[in-house]
Amino acid sequence: LKEPNVQAEASPFSSESFDSYVMTTYGRFAIALERGLGCRVWDTEGREYLDFVAGIATCTLGHAHPAMIAAVTQQIQTLHHVSNLYYIPVQGELAKWLVDHSCADKAFFCNSGAEANEAAIKLARKYAHEKLNISNPTIITAVASFHGRTLATITATGQPKYQKGFSPLVPGFHYVPYNDISAIESAIEELDKDERQVAAIMLEALQGEGGVRPGDLAYFQRIREICDEKGILLILDEVQVGMGRSGKYWGYENLGIEPDIFTSAKGLGGGIPIGAMLCKSFCDVFEPGSHASTFGGNPFACAVALCVCQTLERENLLENVQQRGEQLKAGLNKLAAAYPHLIAEVRGWGLIVGMELQADVELTSADIVKSAIAAGVLLVPAGPKVLRFVPPLIVTAAEVDRALEAVESAIVSLGNTLA
Ligand code: PMP
Numbered sequence: 001l002k003e004p005n006v007q008a009e010a011s012p013f014s015s016e017s018f019d020s021y022v023m024t025t026y027g028r029f030a031i032a033l034e035r036g037l038g039c040r041v042w043d044t045e046g047r048e049y050l051d052f053v054a055g056i057a058t059c060t061l062g063h064a065h066p067a068m069i070a071a072v073t074q075q076i077q078t079l080h081h082v083s084n085l086y087y088i089p090v091q092g093e094l095a096k097w098l099v100d101h102s103c104a105d106k107a108f109f110c111n112s113g114a115e116a117n118e119a120a121i122k123l124a125r126k127y128a129h130e131k132l133n134i135s136n137p138t139i140i141t142a143v144a145s146f147h148g149r150t151l152a153t154i155t156a157t158g159q160p161k162y163q164k165g166f167s168p169l170v171p172g173f174h175y176v177p178y179n180d181i182s183a184i185e186s187a188i189e190e191l192d193k194d195e196r197q198v199a200a201i202m203l204e205a206l207q208g209e210g211g212v213r214p215g216d217l218a219y220f221q222r223i224r225e226i227c228d229e230k231g232i233l234l235i236l237d238e239v240q241v242g243m244g245r246s247g248k249y250w251g252y253e254n255l256g257i258e259p260d261i262f263t264s265a266k267g268l269g270g271g272i273p274i275g276a277m278l279c280k281s282f283c284d285v286f287e288p289g290s291h292a293s294t295f296g297g298n299p300f301a302c303a304v305a306l307c308v309c310q311t312l313e314r315e316n317l318l319e320n321v322q323q324r325g326e327q328l329k330a331g332l333n334k335l336a337a338a339y340p341h342l343i344a345e346v347r348g349w350g351l352i353v354g355m356e357l358q359a360d361v362e363l364t365s366a367d368i369v370k371s372a373i374a375a376g377v378l379l380v381p382a383g384p385k386v387l388r389f390v391p392p393l394i395v396t397a398a399e400v401d402r403a404l405e406a407v408e409s410a411i412v413s414l415g416n417t418l419a
Helices: 015-021 066-078 089-100 113-131 151-156 181-193 217-230 299-314 317-338 365-374 397-418
Strands: 033-037 040-043 048-051 106-110 138-142 173-176 198-203 233-237 261-264 275-279 343-349 352-357 386-389
Touching (some): 066 299, 113 138, 198 217
Parallel strands (some): 138 198, 198 233
Antiparallel strands (some): 106 275, 261 275, 352 386
């Protein structure tokens, strides 16, 4: 593999002119990325960074993986888009792989995580109306959850900051604290009395945006029992934690339960947009005309996603995720032991790891991200006090060590300015 040609012409867009044309919906860090290879990316000035963001948990196989290049090239040369008016063989192959490697029986394809969650919400509501005879169904979601940026998914999201300014929101959602079983039990009872019967509980197996918070085993097992007792659907949003990132194919495998419906996106396409909503056949109440997406399940995205799935399996990447994840967590725990006044906790599964800063220290995760960028490592906050590590699943031991060194130097230099 050749390194990218960093001498290539610089982008004509300075960050200033970028902001005069592109809506400022993101708070961006001041570098412009141009090329990538494996776990490394280069900015327009030719500086190299280790990419521990991976498009926010999307670039499963890193950048410019030969298998992905081959899949992209082969499919674009063959057929890249047709309509779901016709059968699309590679869409069927991808659905089969996902069904064979999960608890689901059926898949619906769309283009993003938010869309996959929209599909799950619509399926759960249709099921509630048609099979449970609930006319005013409620979906319970968790405080600090994140499910996307469409109107229904910001409503499902249990963080008011994403909803502010967008009212009226979509009715039919109710929030409970995460990992708190008595809160769910009493919410179900109260909503029932209120004639807002619960049709579904929608949760992340590990809350990503909410601060890299793994689900509690006993909590999820009890929720599964409650759902079975009461005929409530369990929907898991696997958009961030799924597709091998947790060290298992799906986050729920870490909790010893199976959902009725789950969603995937981000890592599924390895950086190419695709979303999927999967379900068990008993709750598949969709029929022709129920739901659709022009680009959903297009041959290009499906061929790339199938390549990601098969490469995960062929290269035995789950083992790499487990080993590199342990190495990363051990290294961060060592830092936490060395700097207990700065670091409160390290947590996560596989290669989705969070490091929480002490609440009383005047240091934010964004401060550390900026300092880590200067040290040559890209990281992403998960809230103001949590630093998130989500590298490509192909990351090597040497790259994890290099990232740990850079984080330590970032923390030491910032810690010194506080002293
Ligand atoms: N669900 C979860 C758990 C997510 O982390 C995200 C993205 N951060 C989404 C849904 C939304 O995905 P997308 O941006 O692809 O719509």
